[in-house]
Amino acid sequence: MKKIVRFVILISIISTPLFAQNFSKLYDNAVKSVVTIQTDDYEIRNGNITKTAGIGSGTLIDTIGHVLTASHVVHTANSITVKFQNGKEVKAQIVSSIPSMDVALLKLEYIPKDIVPAKVGNSADAKIGEQIFIIGAPLGFEYSFSTGHISGKVNKSMLARGQLIEFIQTDAAINKGNSGGPMFNDKGEVIGIVSFIISQSGGFEGIGFAVAITPAKKMLFETSSLWTGFEGYFLDERLASILNTPQESGLLVQRVTDNSIASKMGIKGGYLKFNYLGDEILLGGDIILSVLGTSCDSPHNFNSIKAQVNNLQKGQTVNMKILRKGKVMDLFSKI
Template sequence: MIKTLFLPSLMAALLLALPMPGAAQDLVPRSRAEISLSFAPVVKQTTPAVVNIYASRVVETRSSPFADDPFFREFFRGFGATRPQVQNSLGSGVVLTGSGIVVSNYHVVAQADDIRVVLNDRREFSGRVLLADAEADLAIIQIEDAPADMAHLNLRDSDDVEVGELVLAIGNPFGVGQTVSSGIVSGLARSGTATGEGRGYFIQTDAPINPGNSGGALVDMAGNLIGVNTSILTRSGGSNGIGFAIPAALVAQFVAQAEQGHAYFQRPWAGISGQEVDAAMAETLGLSVPGGVIIASLHRLSPFAEAGIEVGDVIRAVDGQAVNTPPEMIFRMSVAGLGAEARVSYYRDGKDRETTVSLIAAPEDPPREPMVTGPDSPIPGVEVETVNPAVAAGQGLDTELRGALITDPGAIGGRVGLLRGDVVVAVNGIAVTDGASFEEVLKTARRQLHIGLLRGGRQLTLRLRL
């Protein structure tokens, strides 16, 4: 009886000890080299090129006893003496050339009066902004009196990056000092997910990113830069494992334009408006799967129109890369760069087609013609300019919008409610198409003014008695 029980138990134990066919096996390191595997070689290679950035600016603030009261501060706005106050920001940056060109985030150095760049070995240098762009949240900085042949990172083509790749995030979180965290690429083609002013197309990673990491490096296991850390998705303020990095392909275009002497990033102009194709729309169009950007309108000067694309076409890819949202399409155009020609794949009438689109800057047609309303105007001293494609692109306005952009409301205009950035589209029911027509219509007013405005995407009417 004892033997009968023992033998089956022994056989069961042996069967459990044997690996099952197709089952995963735990591997134990078999050599000293395997035991010592680590990220240390990559860290040693990359950290000298990651810097800390300290930026400061002086702002005028008012000391008022009502500043913290949500009711009375509106009545006492501007009350109290002004005093200068220094605002500081902390972030990271990545050296990209031996001559000391550094990439960081726009929000780290925005409007800074003084920029200090601190190297990995604690040497400090002054920095100046060569090119900055709030929309992409990128800034290119030149280190003043940079040491010869600085340590720098090579840019990898971010189009080759795949979900699941191991990555390291390097920066200065919370100001504790240079820190390295590891993770993987969690997602690609993330758009509309960043915080602050930055908008566009991002690489997602679960490598812990915290405040102070902004502008730091996201590197692959070969030590190449694949992205610049820019933001996190969080409710607590700390890292929840959802961070975003700006792809290196776009960073390369920023560096190229900075080296060409541009102070502002110049994006290719599409001259179109559109929306992503969802499941319901795909079924209506006869597409097997949702995807692409359907064209809703085309400006008469649009290079897409010149290439033969029409309203109702679905843009599916740019230079062989799929696009599913307008920000993705603009990203692909920006990566190609001004002056280039992009291969655009589109869908029309049940067929996939392809054309070549010239990537151009937004045209100054008609000329913006800045002007100031004269002393005989009901609102003298208002500075305006005609809204054209270049103005609309710079202000984030609709491609087809026509009107007069207020660049300075002047003393009287400011008192009656006009703001810088307002677009006047009508006065007393008469359409305003440019700066000149704005002044002409103003002069015809007698007893009242009804000024139709576009402000922050909303339509408003300013009513005044003369």
């Protein structure tokens, strides 16, 4: 019995520093790709337009300058600056943002020297119980490391851009400022994008979630259809009335992707952040009233519209009726 006890103690002494060394090396390699994201935007507060600042995290994933982060970190931002661990700061623009999945893709103006992109893994291969680590800026403490395990996998039973929304649950510490940061597996590969926590106190209580990287990438890099060119918010009857919409509903355009079909049509996105019943939305953009003659009165109608547009042949024309600055206009474009 004594020999067994000594053996267990010896294994514990040997394995603990080896574990720490392995993750220290992984951190040293991974942190070079991690960025702190600083944003500026405007919101309506007490009847006045106020400039606000935000902070989040992200990770560089390729040599072109693409950075993955959470949609809620940047979706309403007017300006975005990313900061690398070596102190270099670079401006960035939003390429694509999907609020329903809480993921966004940024493009840097340039990549500083000696910056190495992160390796992207396959989140489908991640197993419950596996060790992971997270790097981010919790409460403003930049490039902080936390580690834990995969506690579960969650499907929201919602589709966005044709992909099932998937989340990875973890017990690794996550706090404000970690949002958008990378979740790495024990190989140093990104398998998730930190999204949110469930908490009764407002602080971390051991239940956090990251968007699974594999479906997120498929959605963010798909820009071939009209629907991937913009994000919209369905107006309820009350908000439609407030915005003087000439019908009971409509689709308020939030953001338009550069060089997309929606952008070429001339659709305009919003710019003024507004909290409506707990949802952060952008006001000031076009309100889509109808497409191909079908009114955007409900999500059900819009699903029908999507099917009509998707059935159009290349070269055919799609037309939209929109409300812009109080005037009803028609927009046309070839598919």
